[in-house]
Amino acid sequence: MRAPTPFDLTGKRVWVAGHRGMVGSALARRLPAEGCELLTVDRDRLDLRDQRAVDGWIRDARPDAIVVAAGTVGGIEANRTRPAEFLYDNIAIASNIIRSAAETGVGKLMYLGSSCIYPRLADQPVAEDSLLTGPFEATNEWYAVAKVAGVKLCQAYRQQYGHDFIAVVPTNLYGPGDSFDLASSHVISALMRKIHTARAEGGSVEVWGTGKPRREFMYVDDAADALVFLMKTYSKPEIINIAGGEDISIAGLAALIADVVGFDGPFHFDDTKPDGMPRKSLDGSRLAELGWNPRTPLREGLVRTYRWWQNLDEEVGAGVDPEGR
Ligand code: GDP
Numbered sequence: 001m002r003a004p005t006p007f008d009l010t011g012k013r014v015w016v017a018g019h020r021g022m023v024g025s026a027l028a029r030r031l032p033a034e035g036c037e038l039l040t041v042d043r044d045r046l047d048l049r050d051q052r053a054v055d056g057w058i059r060d061a062r063p064d065a066i067v068v069a070a071g072t073v074g075g076i077e078a079n080r081t082r083p084a085e086f087l088y089d090n091i092a093i094a095s096n097i098i099r100s101a102a103e104t105g106v107g108k109l110m111y112l113g114s115s116c117i118y119p120r121l122a123d124q125p126v127a128e129d130s131l132l133t134g135p136f137e138a139t140n141e142w143y144a145v146a147k148v149a150g151v152k153l154c155q156a157y158r159q160q161y162g163h164d165f166i167a168v169v170p171t172n173l174y175g176p177g178d179s180f181d182l183a184s185s186h187v188i189s190a191l192m193r194k195i196h197t198a199r200a201e202g203g204s205v206e207v208w209g210t211g212k213p214r215r216e217f218m219y220v221d222d223a224a225d226a227l228v229f230l231m232k233t234y235s236k237p238e239i240i241n242i243a244g245g246e247d248i249s250i251a252g253l254a255a256l257i258a259d260v261v262g263f264d265g266p267f268h269f270d271d272t273k274p275d276g277m278p279r280k281s282l283d284g285s286r287l288a289e290l291g292w293n294p295r296t297p298l299r300e301g302l303v304r305t306y307r308w309w310q311n312l313d314e315e316v317g318a319g320v321d322p323e324g325r
Contacts, residue, residue, distance in 0.1 A: 009034040015063035018070030022177035026224035041087030049092040074184035082144040113169040125283040171243040175220030175306035205274030208273035211251030219301035243284035
């Protein structure tokens, strides 16, 4: 049985910070079903790293609730090569929004953490209480430090002032709205693009690393549904994972995407590129106990993502940019 609803979204003004991103755009698709009013602002009108501008915007827009889905994000190579942006931008975004939300009395705030906040060698699947029990994976420690700061800000404002701010930790996400820019994308969109190109032009597909790391993936519309569920029902200082799927090796993932795209050519594993975490999957049992489970099998999610990227799914495609800008 599902928990009762302590925070009813009906009629509320909900600001999704980061509504052009993959998660934010999925939330923008999902939230109208709750009967709430969606507030958004484009990045050319509001720089979330500018504290004064963020404060002014929140005071003018008067949201009842905020989801912090904004951030400077990217895959393993972007994390490694742009450490200052990943650290500074994400700390600034978290601290600006959370502080102004507290000072203006926003009733509910949900901050999105990331699976990379957990230690590199945490027991798998990773449970919430593994946080800060060991060193981060080096390839994403800048992003991880910033995301842990955001989580801790929610906990600190709850502890000191009693604000209903929660922090959630989605597993690796993919789907419509994902960035397909090879320099900054995560593995699913990168391999989909490379495999699609190889099918058209011939040749082999380069897969970074050994192909042995394992990752769990969740379709972004499932994650958006979990975010709405937690927004309505969850109010605790402890972080909670958004997970519940099986993991797959990168080599297995490449084969599955090739099947979806219709490519039967060879793969080349480039082990000069980093593997990153040997395994990354999250323990979703706390969320399952609350009554939520993911719905979309990986293959089906990959088919939908591919259709979206090919601009075949116009309904989902509206408002998001396949290059992730
Ligand atoms: P991570 O989960 O934080 O490590 O981020 P990624 O999604 O970028 O990478 C996941 C795994 O996929 C890593 O082991 C990468 O080396 C591997 N991988 C294989 N090919 C690619 C690729 O073309 N792009 C990216 N981003 N990762 C790749």
